[in-house]
Amino acid sequence: MSSPKIGFIGYGAMAQRMGANLRKAGYPVVAFAPSGGKDETEMLPSPRAIAEAADVIILCVPNDAAENQSLHGENGALAGLTPDKLILDTSTVSPDQADAFARLAAEHGFSLLDAPMSGSTPEAETGDLVMLVGGDDAVVKRAQPVLDVIGKLTIHAGPAGSAARLKLVVNGVMGATLNIIAEGVTYGLAAGLDRDVVFETLQQVAVVSPHHKRKLKMGQNREFPSQFPTRLMSKDMGLLLDAGRKVGAFMPGMAVADQALALSNRQHANEDYSALIGAMEHSVANLPHK
Known part of the structure; x- marks a missing residue:
């Protein structure tokens, strides 16, 4: 039997890497890329065209508004979906959005998993993403071959909407931890410690994750390529x-990180989120050491 055709709605940095791995595994791939980059993948003109052409549709868009735009309207995906289709929503969206999408799936009869991934472009490149999925067991089983190509592990978080909520837990820990690391760097530099000693020490100790050690290397190099x-x-x-x-939920540490990243976003929107380290280093760059 031939492999089902995969259709991407949204084809930015993460989706392109997932698409490349799926092609290597023998899946035919098509994509709709309103703003993302393009590679050798066949491009179709609308989300509706993707829904009509593909057996499995992977949404990978940046936010609730982009997802709604891709779903609704004359050229939206809903206009081309039939009950035999499977949608994997890998976008990071609000729980309310995930719940609304699940209701649409029930109304229209197609299969849906909220399936956001944990990992950045390096993991997407190597197929080592951790896939968080929410939905029925039977739908997870149906999607597993595709999930196994793009990820190294699938975690079934529970019913529809569960994975969208779990993804916010994961990313909240990522963002809050990065903020704490940046604060530590800021104190060390303001206190007069050698810059390389601060960065290299934090990259060696067990309390910093491999993910955040990559971010520290970016901070040390003052280069923030957008993973x-x-x-x-x-x-x-x-x-x-x-x-x-x-x-x-009581989340004061994550609230502080939210504010710090909002400030960093003013100057570093398209750079990696580790640019917060650079922004906070800049805040103490001219302070006299005591």
Whole structure:
């Protein structure tokens, strides 16, 4: 049997890498890329065209508004979906958006998983993403071959909408931890410690994750290639704080990180979110040491 055709709606840095791995695994791939980059993948003119052409549709768009735009209207995906289709929503969206999408799937009869990934472009490149999925067991089983190509591990978080919520937990920890690391760097530099000693020490100790050690290397080099843009991390922190407020969760540390990343986003929107380290270093660059 031939492999099902995969259709991407949104084809930016993460989706292109997922698409490349799927092609290597023998899947035919088509894409709609309103603003993302393009490679040798066949491009189609609309989300509706993707929904009509593909068996499995992977949404990979930046926010709730972009997702709604891709779904609705004459050329939206909903106009081309039939009950035999499977959608994997890898976008990081609000829990409310994930719940609304699940209701649409129930109304129209197609299969859907909220399936945001944990990882950045290096993990997408190597197929080592951790895929968080929410939905029915049978749909997870159906999607597993595709998930196994783009990720190294699939975590079934629970019913529809669960993965969207779990992704905010993961990204909240990422953002808040980066802010704490940046604060530590800021104190060390303001206190007169050798800059390389500060950065190299933090890259060696066990309390800093491999992910954040990559971010520290960027900070040490003062270069922030966009593995995960600040604008997206700042957006995700805002989603988390809004969702937390609705359920009464106490998250003061994440609230501070949200504000720090919002400030960094003013100058570093399209750079990696580790640019917060550089922004905070700049804040103490001219302070006299005591």
